[in-house]
Amino acid sequence: MPDQNTPPTIRQAREQAIKELSGRDSATIDAEVLLMHCCTIDRGNLWTQEQQPLTAEQYDKFQQLLQLRHQGYPIAHLTGEKEFWSLPFAISPNSLIPRPETELLVEQALLRIAETSVLSIADLGTGCGNIAAAIGHERPDSKIIATDIDADTLSVARQNFENLGLMNIGCLPGSWCEPLGKRRFNIIVSNPPYIAAGDPHLHQGDVAHEPGLALIAGSDGLSAIRVIIEQARHHLEPGGWLLLEHGFDQQDNVSRLFLQQDYINIQCYRDLSGHPRVTEGQITTN
Numbered sequence: 697m698p699d700q701n702t703p704p705t706i707r708q709a710r711e712q713a714i715k716e717l718s719g720r721d722s723a724t725i726d727a728e729v730l731l732m733h734c735c736t737i738d739r740g741n742l743w744t745q746e747q748q749p750l751t752a753e754q755y756d757k758f759q760q761l762l763q764l765r766h767q768g769y770p771i772a773h774l775t776g777e778k779e780f781w782s783l784p785f786a787i788s789p790n791s792l793i794p795r796p797e798t799e800l801l802v803e804q805a806l807l808r809i810a811e812t813s814v815l816s817i818a819d820l821g822t823g824c825g826n827i828a829a830a831i832g833h834e835r836p837d838s839k840i841i842a843t844d845i846d847a848d849t850l851s852v853a854r855q856n857f858e859n860l861g862l863m864n865i866g867c868l869p870g871s872w873c874e875p876l877g878k879r880r881f882n883i884i885v886s887n888p889p890y891i892a893a894g895d896p897h898l899h900q901g902d903v904a905h906e907p908g909l910a911l912i913a914g915s916d917g918l919s920a921i922r923v924i925i926e927q928a929r930h931h932l933e934p935g936g937w938l939l940l941e942h943g944f945d946q947q948d949n950v951s952r953l954f955l956q957q958d959y960i961n962i963q964c965y966r967d968l969s970g971h972p973r974v975t976e977g978q979i980t981t982n
Contacts (some may be wrong), residue, residue: 703755706731707746713762726765733775734758781830783860788852791823797967798887801941801974802830804965805885808937809835816879818843818931820872820886820924825853825865827885832862840865843875872920873927880936884928887941892917918949925953925977932979944971951975 704712713727720726732742734757735750750758761774772778772793778785780794781802787793805827809815814837819828822842832840842857842865844850850867857865868875872886893915914920921940928938938959942950947964954962959977967973 703750703752705747705749706735706737706742709750709755709758710742710746713758716762716766722771726771727762729771729775730758730761730765734761778824780826781833783826783829783833785824785826785829785856786852786859787824788849790846791849791852792887794824794826797969797971797973798827798941799830800965800967801885801887801939802827802834804974804976805831805883805939806834808883808939809838811835812837814838815882816933817841818873818876818879818881818884820884820928821845821888821920822853822867823849823887825856827887828853828865829856829860829862831885832857832865833860836864838864841868841876841879841881842866843868843870843872845869845871872924873931876931880931880933882933882935883937883939884924884932885939886924888920888924890917890921890941890943890946916949917943917946918953921946921950922953925957925959929957929959929979934981935978937976937978939974939976941974942972944973947972947975 710727710731713731714723717723717726728739728742732738734754737745764774765771770793772787773789776787778787778794781799785794809831813835817831817838817840819840819842822828822844825842828840828842832838842853844853847869850869854867921942924940925938932938940950951962951964954975954977959979961978962975964972964975
């Protein structure tokens with residue numbers, strides 16, 4: 697390693713970071729992502745330019761981000777970006793970081809939307825807009841409304857839609873279905889907060905640094921889901937579908953809430969880990 701006044705090469709910085717993050721399972725990936733971010737290079741250049749020294753500015757930034765990661769801050773918050781559905785998204789500390797299991801919600805929604813269908817869709821609590829964007833990207837004929845109660849978060853989502861060239865998505869500020877007025881939709885989707893207050897997972901890993909508003913849903917983790925299931929039935933066209941992501945242990949309670957609001961054809965789907973993750977229900981009349 698060079699002396700303290702000489703920035704290291706890309707290779708040396710990578711090895712240093714992996715060593716400093718050695719207590720994490722994701723140490724190698726974390727080190728490489730932060731290094732690529734600070735040096736503005738892709739993964740290929742990470743190897744072809746490994747003997748290239750970092751500038752003093754790049755190295756200072758790398759050290760700062762490395763320290764924050766060591767303290768537990770999520771990689772997405774440090775780089776300000778996250779990929780979902782093979783699309784790039786700007787990330788705000790106020791919004792939930794997109795996770796791979798949420799792609800199941802997108803997959804099931806797409807099965808309800810033919811490629812040439814002109815359907816109206818609402819994404820409630822859109823966060824950075826990843827769900828609405830993925831659906832809008834795959835079904836460009838659809839008309840989508842994305843809602844969120846946090847104005848700053850909705851601004852990030854709006855910018856993501858613009859960056860991705862998605863002109864078929866509009867944004868409305870407000871809580872769940874409240875901004876929708878008298879609008880009705882063929883499909884409503886949501887990945888709402890579903891962790892119970894006091895759950896020990898709230899203090900573990902990246903979750904500890906994510907916004908409570910996007911995670912916590914009352915004492916049982918179902919307060920947001922309960923409201924959405926009740927409200928959505930008044931904003932669905934007859935025959936319309938509501939699809940919700942939820943916790944791995946909430947399947948029975950979520951299905952019961954659907955039944956209480958007279959939804960039919962209730963079905964739960966499992967994520968790639970085998971956990972119940974998405975439940976859908978259909979409404980016949982309003």
